[in-house]
Amino acid sequence: MNYYQLTPDVITDALASVGVYVDSGLMALNSYENRVYRFKNDEQGALVVKFYRPQRWSREQIQEEHDFLLALAEAGVRVAVPLQHESGTLCEYEGILFAVWPAVSGRQFEADNLEQLEALGEQLARLHLVGARSELKYRPQLSTDDYLRRACEVLELQAEMPVRLKGEFFPLLKRVAERATELYRPRKQLTLHCDCHASNILWRDGPWLLDFDDCRRGPAVQDLWMMLSGSRQEQLVQLDTLLAGYETVREFDAAELALIEPLRAMRMVNYMAWLAARWSDPAFPANFPWFNTEDYWQQQIKVLTEQLQSLEAPPLSLTSWN
Structure with a gap:
């Protein structure tokens, strides 16, 4: 799979491979290091999928990020936690690692407040x-x-x-x-x-x-x-x-x-x-x-x-x- 040409078909096929389906609203989000897309799933609501840039982080390094997020959420810190699938939180499709999160909605943080x-x-x-x-x-x-x-x-x-x-x-x-x-x-x-x-x-x-x-x-x-x-x-x-x-x-x-x-x-x-x-x-x-x-x-x-x-x-x- 070509990381630089993630088409809607490829994105939806990757998500379907772990039982997650794009029902509407597939939209690219501002992310330059990775490729990140928001979409809606009829059962789970708004979700976000992140495709990790190849050769930036290893599988073990990405898993450490996910494990840290899980520990933070368990301690009550306000963070989004990646969804669990049969393979865990980290998935792979045609050589590209990816993960799915519930979308977090809210207002922009006001640094001067x-x-x-x-x-x-x-x-x-x-x-x-x-x-x-x-x-x-x-x-x-x-x-x-x-x-x-x-x-x-x-x-x-x-x-x-x-x-x-x-x-x-x-x-x-x-x-x-x-x-x-x-x-x-x-x-x-x-x-x-x-x-x-x-x-x-x-x-x-x-x-x-x-x-x-x-x-x-x-x-x-x-x-x-x-x-x-x-x-x-x-x-x-x-x-x-x-x-x-x-x-x-x-x-x-x-x-x-x-x-x-x-x-x-x-x-x-x-x-x-x-x-x-x-x-x-x-x-x-x-x-x-x-x-x-x-x-x-x-x-x-x-x-x-x-x-x-x-x-x-x-x-x-x-x-x-x-």
């Missing part, structure tokens, strides 16, 4: 209670080796930028990567969502956490810092609100605040490398037409310069806020 932000903090703490006792045998840890060293190698080999910008971009990239690597020293690691931003959260009587495709082990602050934006003062207000909810359930180690800017640098560099590595996938030029343009790389030089300054600045401090 302090009430919702506090509720998210409480929910993330419950997730981390489970994550602290959930080992991952097959998935990699959140590390500078993957997110910086290998990402830099991908950019050097695959980024398409004018020669005149390379002399400025790559030395700057190297300085950011080296400084972030020096500063990233997590003391404790647990199993995380790891990609916790507003687009992966829905609000329905509380926050629902979606898309655990990137879950792995890392420091707890990784699931918090992407909710922080704006000026330093605004970030302190947001952080204080998140932790007001978080610490009703689990203690937060304030020393991890020093990891925020290294983690931000890691995500920034890894995102650029992800786009470069996936550029041969037809979905990427169609959805990211601004990537690999001269304006894009000039903007990244500015962003990396600002990030280097942030890496050199004192980290956020709850002490100074309180």
Whole structure:
């Protein structure tokens, strides 16, 4: 089966192979790494099927994601759990792995809503209670080796930028990567969502956490810092609100605040490398037409310069806020 040409017939045949039938409404959802479709089944209502990109995660690594979701749901964390079939939660059709979920409906999470932000903090703490006792045998840890060293190698080999910008971009990239690597020293690691931003959260009587495709082990602050934006003062207000909810359930180690800017640098560099590595996938030029343009790389030089300054600045401090 051609992963890049999943036709409606192929999708419905794959679902039928595990006894799930598309009765109406087959619709592609915004997902670039995997292929995700929503549909309606007369008996089970709205469902979502995810076809996993080949050679990204192994069967064992995907199963660890599913097992983590099952453990979270059992502990009362608001997550969608993949449906069980005769073969388990992970299915295969003509060499492509896939899974089916009940669709989660709700409103977009409002990151600037302090009430919702506090509720998210409480929910993330419950997730981390489970994550602290959930080992991952097959998935990699959140590390500078993957997110910086290998990402830099991908950019050097695959980024398409004018020669005149390379002399400025790559030395700057190297300085950011080296400084972030020096500063990233997590003391404790647990199993995380790891990609916790507003687009992966829905609000329905509380926050629902979606898309655990990137879950792995890392420091707890990784699931918090992407909710922080704006000026330093605004970030302190947001952080204080998140932790007001978080610490009703689990203690937060304030020393991890020093990891925020290294983690931000890691995500920034890894995102650029992800786009470069996936550029041969037809979905990427169609959805990211601004990537690999001269304006894009000039903007990244500015962003990396600002990030280097942030890496050199004192980290956020709850002490100074309180």
